[in-house]
Amino acid sequence: MNPLLSQLQPYPFERLRQLFASVTPNPAYKPISLGIGEPKHATPPFIQQALSKATLGQPGLAGYPATAGEPALRQACANWLERRYGVVLDAATQVLPVNGSREALFAFAQTVIDPSAQSTVVCSNPFYQIYEGATLLAGATPYFAPSVPERNFAIDWDSVPASVWQNTRLMYVCSPGNPTGAVMPLDEWRKLFEISDRYNIIIASDECYSEIYFGDQAPLGALQAAQQLGRDGYKNLLMFTSLSKRSSVPGLRSGFVAGDADLIKPFLLYRTYHGSAMSPVIQAASIAAWGDEAHVIENRRLYCDKFAKITPMLSQVLDVKLPDAAFYLWAHVGKHCGGSDTLFAQRLLEQYNVTVLPGSYLAREAHGHNPGAGRIRMALVAETAQCQEAALRIQAFIQGGA
Template structure:
């Protein structure tokens, strides 16, 4: 298998011969990792249950964790799932990589579609499954939303959406998601929405694909799958708690597959995760921090405040040159958009001319970094 280097490796190569300006403190705005302390009640739960390390965890997850996730889905998305319609997972990165391998194993010539630019695990899964890839290009012209081409979709086995989107911060409405659900039923492909940023919204809650399925009458969630994670929601990426939910017939077989994968979450982590999934106050507090950061960006850079995520998808003339200049003169690291995308069928890379900026620092550090970025843009 021939995998592309990860975007951060490409960035390191781009900057390796550059000495940054030491008059500034380093500012790293490249990775989507919240730079805040994991809430104390989550840490306390982890420490309190450390003795459970002596036990093997079950692949199915403990009942208390499953109940916490089901309760979260019911409260947040007004969707009541059965126990057979969810599987707790070890974060969602592993799911995005191994679920396509499970799903497409028996397909002779599998076809996957996913947004472009994208989270690189989608591409890794396509490579691992030898899938033909259809890129759903996200551009300014389509408001960074995947366009529907039924001729192409009719050949798909798996379509991955990502709303709220990394890196563009675009979101799909319940009506738009519903159209995708109807297409999944019409052409019999599995539709998966990566919803890991669903809780980092600035004003109105972002709809889930589960809600959209019910909205268009698919109350059994046939061909409909969502994944979600606690990493961004609870500033706890190291907790590795996520879930996959939806079509119970698909999940029943996927559960068998997972017993061989060996990715069950350790029991102390499950205990802490159950506490985190059950609490909303700490999430609301985090949202306010990210919202203030977006407001700062609007004041300093003139950017619009997106509906969700903590990313700025900032348009620049030459992303590679801007990234190098920003690092050399202002000691700020950002990620060129072309590292997060691939050349499309039209021979264009939709990430060219953009940089992704992760606003995951405190208000003070964010203001300082954004001010430096503005100086670089004006220089």
């Protein structure tokens, strides 16, 4: 058995199941889950039709797909990047389809980290848990840079010592952030690029929430920031994105990575042996999805309407505000339940049958502090009426003396 597996911590949702094992939810209420960030908006019919047509057509499922993906899919991804960010990439060498951003973020660490070098991987804290697992199974050590609530949860990159940067091979960046929803501005990207150049660090930019935002300006992307700063070629930079949130198709498992061709080439080699080719019918549906923006605009409108209604309701009883982007509310529980995020989640489920995720499960104790402690993450992915009902129950829970 791989001894590195013993370093992995239980995934947050496994920890949540353990936390709730002794809890009996109030049967007077129908269960509502705000715990898992799984899009619940309806899948656009044209994507379903493209999937069905490809399944019934030729070659359908009768051939093995190429790991590099069909040229038409790579070009569709490149076309979207140009429309969305104004960046022009070579679809053949700078774009690679993947089976969703999750598996790609994990596999990329296995590609670029030398397990004999005892390298460090830097990421934010709190963070998407795949970053830690990918780091540990690649034989590296994670280093967690804290987020700063007073600065809109910006990551305190300056707190990372030079000695850590010197040993760092890979940096995971998430913008818009999970769970905070914070978007990195150009000045922060400039700082990260300077760090990358100084210490020869690869940046993996996780941008799967980029199309769900609440202001007039779309979130800045890594490749876009690099272009604005005159960094042609995107040295040591890859962005990762997927259709799951953008197009409400989490079951499709489709995304792509783009950027430095010198990183794409070894990543493709790794994936060729790893067996990570995308089904031809998924590729056909993906081409259709990346080529359409009308459904994305409508999806974003639904989220904007939902957050405009739910955020004020919850801000009456919790320390929470509208994020820059993504579909989470990252709330501080204050003095309720003694300030314990886990006790808050237990009692809320017990009394009102609403599930939220304790923030401490999304972070790690680092530098004497867990930045997720005392917070809860609420995924507003269900229909608006269900989210409103959940908000009303949370109000009643807190006003009842939680």
